[in-house]
Amino acid sequence: MLSFKNTLRASAALALLAAVTGTAQADWRTTVSGASAEPECFRSWNEETALWQHEAKDGPYRIAVVNSFTGNTWRIQMLKTLQAFAETPEMAGNISELKVISTGTDVSAQIAAMEDFINQGYDAVLANAMSTDGFNRVIRAGKKNETLVMTFDNVLDTDKVMQLSSDNIEFGRLQAEFLIEKMGTKGKVLEVRGLPGISVDLDRHNGLRAILDKHSDIEVIEVVGNWDDGTAQKVVADAIATHGQFDGFAVQAGSTGALRAIMDAKHPLVPIAAEAENGFRRMAAELKSEGLDVISVGYSPALGAIAVKAAVSALQGNALPQLMSIPLPVADSGSLKDGQNFWSNLDDNFFTPNEFPPCNVNFTAEEIMSQDVK
Numbered sequence: 001m002l003s004f005k006n007t008l009r010a011s012a013a014l015a016l017l018a019a020v021t022g023t024a025q026a027d028w029r030t031t032v033s034g035a036s037a038e039p040e041c042f043r044s045w046n047e048e049t050a051l052w053q054h055e056a057k058d059g060p061y062r063i064a065v066v067n068s069f070t071g072n073t074w075r076i077q078m079l080k081t082l083q084a085f086a087e088t089p090e091m092a093g094n095i096s097e098l099k100v101i102s103t104g105t106d107v108s109a110q111i112a113a114m115e116d117f118i119n120q121g122y123d124a125v126l127a128n129a130m131s132t133d134g135f136n137r138v139i140r141a142g143k144k145n146e147t148l149v150m151t152f153d154n155v156l157d158t159d160k161v162m163q164l165s166s167d168n169i170e171f172g173r174l175q176a177e178f179l180i181e182k183m184g185t186k187g188k189v190l191e192v193r194g195l196p197g198i199s200v201d202l203d204r205h206n207g208l209r210a211i212l213d214k215h216s217d218i219e220v221i222e223v224v225g226n227w228d229d230g231t232a233q234k235v236v237a238d239a240i241a242t243h244g245q246f247d248g249f250a251v252q253a254g255s256t257g258a259l260r261a262i263m264d265a266k267h268p269l270v271p272i273a274a275e276a277e278n279g280f281r282r283m284a285a286e287l288k289s290e291g292l293d294v295i296s297v298g299y300s301p302a303l304g305a306i307a308v309k310a311a312v313s314a315l316q317g318n319a320l321p322q323l324m325s326i327p328l329p330v331a332d333s334g335s336l337k338d339g340q341n342f343w344s345n346l347d348d349n350f351f352t353p354n355e356f357p358p359c360n361v362n363f364t365a366e367e368i369m370s371q372d373v374k
Contacts, residue, residue: 027055028054028055028143028146029052029053029054029055030052030053031050031051031052031053032051032052032053032319033051034051034319035319036051036319036320036321037313037318037319037320038313038318038358038359040358041306041309041356041358041359041360042310042313042320042321042324042359043321043324043325043326043327044321044323044324044325045167045321045323045324045325049321049322049323050159050321050322051319051320051321051322052162052314052319052320052321052322053317053318053319053320054148054314054315054317055146055317056315056316056317057123057315057316057317059093059094059095059096059312059315059316060093060094060095060096061094061095061096061123061124061311061312061315062095062096062097062099062121062122062123062124063086063095063097063098063099063122063123063124063125063126063308063311063312064098064099064100064101064114064117064122064124064125064126065079065082065098065099065100065101065126065127065128065304065308066101066102066103066110066113066114066117066125066126066127066128067079067100067101067102067103067127067128068102068103068104068105068107068110068127068128068129068130068154069102069104069105069128069130069195069198070102070104070373071226071228072226072227072228072253072254073228073229073277073349073350073351074227074253074299074301074351075102075128076373077301077350077351077354077368078128078153078301078302078303078304079100079102079304079371079373080301080368080369080371080373081301081302081304081305081354081361081363081368081371082100082304082305082307082308083098083100083371083373084305084363084367084368084371085302085305085308085309085361085363086098086305086308090309090360091308091309091312094312094316095308095312098308099117099122100373101113103130105130105195106130107130107131107134110127110129110130111134111135111137111138114127114135114138114149115137115138115141117147118138118141118142118145118147118149119141119145121145121147122147123147123148123315124147124148124149124150124311124312124314124315125138125142125147125148125149125150126150126151126152126304126307126308126311127149127150127151127152128151128152128153128154128304129151129154129155129156129198129199130154130197130198131197131198132154132155132156132157132197132198132199132202133156133157133158135156135158135161136158139158139160139161142161148162148311148314148315149161149162150162150163150164150307150310150311150314151163151164152164152165152303152304152306152307153165153200153303153304154198154199154200155199155323156199157199159322159323161322162310162314162320162322162323162324163322163323163324164303164306164307164310164323164324164326165199165200165303165323165324165325165326166299166300166303166325166326166327166328167203167325167328168199168200168203168204168207168299169203169204169206169207169210170207170328171203171204171207171297171299171328172203172204172205172206172207172208172209172210172211172250173207173208173210173211174207174273174295174297174328174330175204175207175208175250175273175274175295175297176207176208176209176210176211176212176250176273177211178271178273178295178332179212179248179250179271179273180211180212180215182248182271182293183247183248183270183271185215185217185218186215186217186218186247187217187218187219187246187247187248188218188219188220188221188243188245188246188247188248189212189218189219189220189221189246189247189248189249189250190220190221190223190236190239190240190243190246190248190249190250191205191208191220191221191222191223191250192223192224192225192232192235192236192249192250192251192252192254192258193205193222193223193224193225193252194224194225194226194227194252194253195226195227196224200252200299201252204252208250221239221243221246223235223236223238223239225251225252225253225254225257225258226254227252227253227254228253228254228257229254229255229256229257229260229277229279229348229349230254230257231254231257232251232253232254232255232257232258232261233254233257233258233260233261234257234261236249236251236257236258236261236262237261237264237265240261240262240265240267241265245267245268246267246270247270247271248270248271248272248273249262249270249271249272249273249274250273250274251272251273251274251275252275253275253277253299254275254277255272255274255275255276255277255279255280255296256277256278256279256280256283256348256349258272258274258280259272259274259279259280259283259284260283263283269287269290269291269292269293271293271294272284272292272293272294272295273294273295273297274294274295274296274297275296275297275298275299275351276296276297276298276299276329276331276351276352276353277348277349277350277351277352278342278343278346278347278348278349278350278351278352279347279348279349280294280296280348281296281331281336281341281342281352282338282342282343282344282348284296284333284336285333285336285337285338285342288333288336292333293332293333294332294333295330295331295332296330296331296332296336297328297330298328298329298330298331298351298352298353299328299351299353300326300329300351300353300354300355300356301351301353301354302326302353302354302355302356302359302361303326305356305359305361306324306326306356306359306361309359309360309361310324326356329341329353341353343365346365347365347369350365350369354368
């Protein structure tokens with residue numbers, strides 16, 4: 001801990017630095033009070049979330065999006081939705097260049113790419129973070145260069161950058177509460193997790209287990225499905241072959257593959273808490289008459305598009321929450337309806353909650369799937 005004398009010396013040094021470098025950096029972002037711009041779209045995570053206002057820049061803007069993993073259909077659909085939104089009349093006049101790249105599962109490669117875009121003078125650098133930490137260098141570079149650094153979907157363990165996601169702890173809680181309601185407080189549950197080490201997977205797991213672990217007679221077996229149908233189908237099939245019958249399933253994503261494995265194994269139709277892939281919802285609707293009971297918690301691929309909208313708004317000088325929350329659309333066996341929350345004429349891999357009208361993100365499946373992922 002710094003002594004009082006050292007604290008004074010540090011304060012004096014900071015004052016001297018401010019005198020030398022000017023006040024622009026200090027004024028570039030301020031914490032303000034009041035309401036967020038477009039609060040129906042940019043909703044604060046909670047009452048304690050800070051409201052930030054960045055110094056307005058003249059547009060149009062150069063925006064870079066540094067995605068990480070692309071090995072599942074949600075990520076591909078997210079990037080297509082983001083690109084389609086950037087081409088709408090609302091955004092086209094505000095964006096002079098949109099650069100989208102994917103760096104894979106190497107965190108250091110993602111960090112290096114973000115720093116490169118900052119050094120190239122991009123106005124905003126957005127990232128779907130591959131890890132919850134390790135980005136301090138990027139955060140410092142963004143502050144130094146007055147570049148808006150923002151994360152979405154997978155967020156960082158920091159309050160130093162603007163972030164946007166959905167409450168994935170709540171996602172896990174919703175699944176767990178459904179399973180408890182349907183199967184009771186004893187039995188064996190198979191948990192199909194997502195991509196290891198990423199905040200979405202960790203939060204969903206923690207939300208699920210916070211409920212299930214309260215009941216000592218519930219046994220949870222974990223497998224890793226990587227949010228991918230093929231992987232989930234294999235690991236669920238292997239788990240059934242190894243452990244026998246389960247009393248419930250909790251699947252983060254890869255839900256269509258997981259349900260196919262259950263059907264192929266002729267496993268009893270026990271409660272399934274899953275994601276919102278079109279194929280899963282279609283199959284669940286067909287199997288309702290045979291006794292299948294499901295909850296399908298949506299996690300919208302529109303998050304990337306909303307992040308682009310937030311970045312443009314922040315660059316224009318509008319006040320926005322440091323951490324923004326996008327609601328989770330939920331369907332269950334009783335509310336599944338063809339043409340409303342699933343589509344029998346669409347690909348099984350399409351994630352159904354692709355629209356978010358409060359942010360003016362409204363696309364048909366055909367408009368999304370016609371995009372080429374950069």
